Amino acid sequence: MNISPKDLARSTEDSYQQDKDNLITSGTDLEKIKPFISLKRFTVRVMSDDNRPRLVPASGQAIITYVIAGEAEYSDSTGKRGILKKDGWSWVIAGSGIWHSIEPITNDYVGVQVCIALSPALENSSPQSAYINPEFTTRADPTQVLIGWYGKNRSQFAIPALTNYFVIHLNAWQRWTYEFPLSHQFAWAAVVSGQVQASAGKPLPGGVTVFSRPTEKIDFHALTDSILVLGSSLEFDHDVIIKNGSVHTSTEALQLGLKGISTAGKK
Numbered sequence: 001m002n003i004s005p006k007d008l009a010r011s012t013e014d015s016y017q018q019d020k021d022n023l024i025t026s027g028t029d030l031e032k033i034k035p036f037i038s039l040k041r042f043t044v045r046v047m048s049d050d051n052r053p054r055l056v057p058a059s060g061q062a063i064i065t066y067v068i069a070g071e072a073e074y075s076d077s078t079g080k081r082g083i084l085k086k087d088g089w090s091w092v093i094a095g096s097g098i099w100h101s102i103e104p105i106t107n108d109y110v111g112v113q114v115c116i117a118l119s120p121a122l123e124n125s126s127p128q129s130a131y132i133n134p135e136f137t138t139r140a141d142p143t144q145v146l147i148g149w150y151g152k153n154r155s156q157f158a159i160p161a162l163t164n165y166f167v168i169h170l171n172a173w174q175r176w177t178y179e180f181p182l183s184h185q186f187a188w189a190a191v192v193s194g195q196v197q198a199s200a201g202k203p204l205p206g207g208v209t210v211f212s213r214p215t216e217k218i219d220f221h222a223l224t225d226s227i228l229v230l231g232s233s234l235e236f237d238h239d240v241i242i243k244n245g246s247v248h249t250s251t252e253a254l255q256l257g258l259k260g261i262s263t264a265g266k267k
Contacts, residue, residue, distance in 0.1 A: 023190045025207045032210050033188050034236035035160065037061070037247055038115040039208060039229070041192060044070075044104045055101045057265070058094035059257030060123040061247040062116040062160050064146055065090045065102050066167050068192060068227060070109030076100040076129050077264045088133040089146055091157050093118070094247075097260025098127040112167075112192050112229055116147075116160050117240050117247045124256045127264070130157070142169045142176060148232075149181075163233040170196065170222035178230060179217045186212040187232035194226025204228070 023039040024030055030037060055075070066089040074090055075081040077099040084090060084102065092100055095118070102111065117123075145153045148164030162183065168176055180187060188208045189198065196204050198211075199219045211218050220228070238249040246261065248254040 023207050029188075029208055029210065030240075032212070033186060033208065033231070033233075034238075034240060035117040035119075035163065035233060036114060036188065036231050037117050037240060037242065038113070039190060040113045042104075042109070042111040042113065044107055044109045054103065055099045057097065057099055057245045057261040058092070059097040059246040059248070059261055060118055060253065061094050062118060062147075063090070063092040063094060063100070063113065064116070064165060065092075065111055065113040066144075066146065066229075068110040068112060070104060070106035072102045072104050072109055072111060074100070074102045074131055078127060078129050080129055080131060082131060084131060085133050087144070088131070091128075091130045091132070091146070093122075093125070093128040093159055094245075094257075095122065095125040095127040095260075097257055097262070097264045098129070099261070099264055100129070110193075114165060114229070114231065115247065116163060116165070117236065117238070117249070118160060120238065120249050120253065122159065123248050123253050124260070127260075128159075142171075142174065143167075144169070160233075163231070165231045166229065168220070168228050168230060170194070170220070170226045170228070172222055172224050172226075174222050176220045176222075177217055178220070178232075180213070180215065180232065183234055184232045185235045186210060187215075187218060187230060189218070189220070189228055189230045192227045192229060194228075195223040196226045196228055197221040197223060 021041045067084050072084050144167040146165050188210045190208045191204050246257040
């Protein structure tokens with residue numbers, strides 16, 4: 001696909017650290033839950049005057065977007081394009097560089113997007129993407145496993161490795177327990193809608209709530225019909241450099257990613 005000068009101008013915003021809807025609100029949170037580096041909630045926004053999708057660049061990260069309500073159109077520089085419906089989701093491995101877009105096409109659209117830094121072995125790998133609608137999604141009620149595993153339910157995607165990311169749908173007064181995998185050192189949770197208590201007996205506040213060892217399990221109790229997202233992982237023993245949609249572990253890898261974004265835009 002060809003990227004126009006107008007698209008390039010749009011892409012200069014770093015949407016991964018400055019968006020007001022980012023639920024990871026502090027550098028302290030970010031340091032505690034790496035490789036998770038962004039969690040954002042989206043609603044319908046005003047489209048650009050020419051009504052074209054707002055393509056954004058990315059490299060060095062996994063980008064997972066889940067549609068909570070409504071529908072959105074997706075497109076990316078690997079040539080994929082289509083519609084995501086409620087409970088559908090996208091899996092984008094930006095790797096060496098990709099342009100991608102998810103645009104609301106209904107007024108009730110709500111989505112949540114997590115961005116996960118890739119390891120040095122993967123951060124400049126070939127970009128990949130997949131888009132899954134509800135009829136193709138295996139779901140263990142109330143848990144939808146997007147990355148990783150929960151009980152007998154495993155994600156069809158192995159990247160990012162040794163990382164869990166779930167969407168949990170709870171009815172009012174329903175309880176759900178997350179047991180830490182043996183190798184995981186932390187977990188975090190964020191309420192997207194509704195009201196949920198955690199183990200301490202207090203409602204989860206806005207933003208992310210971080211849990212770490214020696215905690216072995218986290219009990220959740222929904223006070224209303226609720227949706228929350230949860231992630232857990234090994235410790236990420238690498239620095240993270242974030243610039244204009246690129247997330248890398250070194251300046252050398254960042255330069256490769258920025259070069260890859262430019263190349264992807266010319267295809």
